[in-house]
Amino acid sequence: MFVLSGEHPTLPTAEAVAAIKAEHRAYRVLEQLNQVLVAETKASPEVLASRLAMCREICVHLCTAHASKEDILESVGSSDIVDLVPHGKSFAVHLKRVKRSSPEIDTLKLAKTIANTIAEEVEFKVDLAHPDIELLGVLTGEQCTLGITTARVNRRQLARRKPTLRPAFHPSTLMPSFARCMINLARTPRGGMLLDPFCGVGGILLEAGLIGAKLVGIDINREMVEGARKNLE
CATH class of the missing domain: 3.40.50.150 (Vaccinia Virus protein VP39)
Structure with a gap:
């Protein structure tokens, strides 16, 4: 899952795909949303992040849900998130909003609710600034896509x-x-x-x-x- 910069309508997506090709890796686009590209590939997230310019984060995609509190919580609950958060690690949930997507959703409250839901299954320490593991959600259009952050573009x-x-x-x-x-x-x-x-x-x-x-x-x-x-x- 590529969280894109949005500084151009088409170049960020094209750059992400081209970088995968430059690394001689196969890929398959699963979802293309406003400022989010979900693709299946074995290309290294760290290597791609070191190459890319018009991208912000690269994540392991967990789920995409309709942008409502109920649907997001249901999708998180049925995802593999519990298996990806080791016990005892520091953890944070952050939600971003693309432009004015889903203005009715309070991102801070929803992030806390998601964290509490996961805490029912996994013991972790909250660290919003420098977590070992970050669950990143992006509200874009009428969708919310979520993933575990694995690399960031500097x-x-x-x-x-x-x-x-x-x-x-x-x-x-x-x-x-x-x-x-x-x-x-x-x-x-x-x-x-x-x-x-x-x-x-x-x-x-x-x-x-x-x-x-x-x-x-x-x-x-x-x-x-x-x-x-x-x-x-």
């Missing part, structure tokens, strides 16, 4: 690499999230070769290098090439 690192903070800047440079997305859409494999024939000051090359690709950059403007070299050092 989007703060993307922000720290914004073009204006680099040694060489040019206004045509893509923002890191879009550059990384392009790398994944090209299905660039780790350890594979990426050629950027119009590399500019190296925004795409930088993101490709960070996933472990071998880099070749070309530009008609020598100053751009020198700028790319500085940014990649």
Whole structure:
């Protein structure tokens, strides 16, 4: 289950699928909701999280329910959640809302109710800040999809690499999230070769290098090439 950023209507989903393909793993899309993609794959969540830009969390999908308190609690109760929460581990339930989905649901109260329901079967310690295990629910449209968080995308690192903070800047440079997305859409494999024939000051090359690709950059403007070299050092 991919919890997507929503910064573009189609690119986050396309990037997630392309990243799976870049890792040479099979996949099957099970559900495609607003800012949520549920897919069956054996690709490593940690590896995918290290590649992706337009995703927030990757979870083991448990269930999808109609966005009502009763249906959500019923789906959680009939899921495998009890088998996935070891006794004695710290645990938290967090619910997110996509835009204005299900405004009638109080996410804090429902999260507490879900936690209490699970506590009837499993002994755990509540830790909302740094839990060993997090059950994440996303209210999206008329659905609520829930899963156990297994990996997070470090989007703060993307922000720290914004073009204006680099040694060489040019206004045509893509923002890191879009550059990384392009790398994944090209299905660039780790350890594979990426050629950027119009590399500019190296925004795409930088993101490709960070996933472990071998880099070749070309530009008609020598100053751009020198700028790319500085940014990649």
